[in-house]
Amino acid sequence: MSEPTAPRVPAMPAVRRQALRHHLMNEIDRPARRPRRMLILAPAAGVLAVVVAAGAIAQPWAPDSSPLIVTVEQGDHSGAMLLLNRMAAAADRSGPSSGEGKYIYIRSRGAFAELGDGPARLQPVYEREIWIPRYERGDGLLRQPFFDIPIIGVIPERETLTNVTPNAELVNLPSDPDALLAKLYRERDERGRGTSRDGGAFDAIGDILRESLVPPQTSAALYRAAAKIPGVEVVRGVTDAVGRRGIAVAHTDRSRRNEWIFDEQTYEYLGERSYLVAATADGPAGTVLGTTAVLQRAVVSKLGQRPER
Template identity: 40%
Template sequence: MNDRTSGPERAEHEELARLLPAPAERDLPPGRHLHHKDTLMRLIDQDSDRATARPRPRLLRPAVLLPAAGLALGGVLLTTLAVTGQDSTPAPSAASTGSPATSPRGAAVLLDRIASVAKKSDEQKVRGDQFVYVRSLQSGNGGTFGGPVQLTGPSEREVWMAQKAGPVLKEGLIHQDGSYIPIVVGVPDGEKPVGSPAGLNRPTYTWLASLPTDPDALLRRLGTEITRDQDARDTPVKDRNKDQDTFDAIGELLRETLMPPRTAAALYQAAAKIPGVSVDPDAVDAAGRHGIGVARDNTRAGWRTAWIFDSTTLEYLGERSYLIRNTSMGKKGTLISKTAVLERAVVDGLREKPSTTA
């Protein structure tokens, strides 16, 4: 490798050096710093960026059918997992701040660093009779579909997700706005109840741990799972886009699960291979915490979503989505939704909280 970069390439190199936290010597094995430098220089020296695929509208893929009240409470999640690119940024406001996103080459370097940190986190022991508990803040669009955005919240949300391999009919419980809403599998009239097994739409800790840890193998596995799910839902082929669907799926897996370290690392490494993924230098979650975002633009839908990470520890904080052009939902820069994960834990029963378990 060489250091004879100049002009835009040198500027990009210096910007990435500023954005990425300085790695701690005691946390990285010998040669790891050289690896990061080589990775960065190799990406900068590439002659062309990976092509950006044609995105499709964000399709909601709920794992279960909820009662009307449950759908209302869960509505804040409808748009929190889409995308981000490198050519647009939200207008500065009290709710959202932004700066121009860097190129996809910078996202690969950042995701490699995030994966390295995630892999060192503690492994959890989760039994099939337990529940994964996640407490978060959620702000979402309370307006009509396709109409002007009416941002709600933020309000606190708690979920308890069953860890049985399945199939199960009772998948968990949501607590939000003072109500407890069971997450149950919908059963059409006259049909026999069929439970939901662990999988992409009900990602238990054990199922997540079973996923390939090689990024390329993981991308193939996710592609198979996504296609199977879309076929089951009769999703039109014209509304499918491999790259966008994969980005969305990884984001959904990060949201309200407890992630095995090796799986988390592999997911971040896999995300780095998705065309169009870039860095959002200053992203703010629903708790007001500033961080660095990994994002992708859904140009057909007209919005960008970033997964937000602490810029020092690289811990996952939450997500935000905002419009990247003027649409019927509002002006460019309008915030659509934002989340903030406050707590993750394993508990023994529904409505049980980590403090009571301890």
């Protein structure tokens, strides 16, 4: 299955994106003391997975960088399969409406936790724009706030991304949910590190949903595959990074719950949220580790072109 009108291209290991995005959260050894660092959202093709020094940006919620805590609601395991299959059926009824253009444009906002000695502290929400080649591997573009990374160096506000995996390659996935899930498990097993096998598959699907333009039929296959992952649950009354309320499809791994947030009526993807469900060295249960909101997806003709808002 591929994006409408897209040429057939080899499938990309989806877990490669997942590994980079979740590397800091899932594979950090915890010494007795370590410098504080902030998680940064990696671009679509896994170009960046970095940490930034504490204090680079002022806190939006509290002047003392207090952690943001949410209530850990009880998840509904029995409702997850019902919801995901209902979402898949709705996607099956949708027609292609992506339009013509050479690049996928995605505008989002997000905030990620600063980790180190003591509780995790959520950094400010910042806006991010990314342009991804639609059909052929090539240059992309990333715009987000200026960061100065101690080890990596300066990440400018505008950065050209080279050799980016095209959107068509990312969404070229098996239409059969069992085959799709087997592919994700196989890629997780090949990597052999990080999250659990089920958590790795869940996160890989989330990466595809978050920062790509997914055809309706591909979305349907992803939802049906997610319904088969053990431990998937529904959490109601959640909010994304800009305060929009929705319903979440969630999975818990290593005391951390990751959620995909959807509009409860239209099933439109809104964003993600990640937080602790049990007390750890990073904070008490409910400590938010990341929150995002996708504000706009579009197809544009030129790199750097913005669609109408």
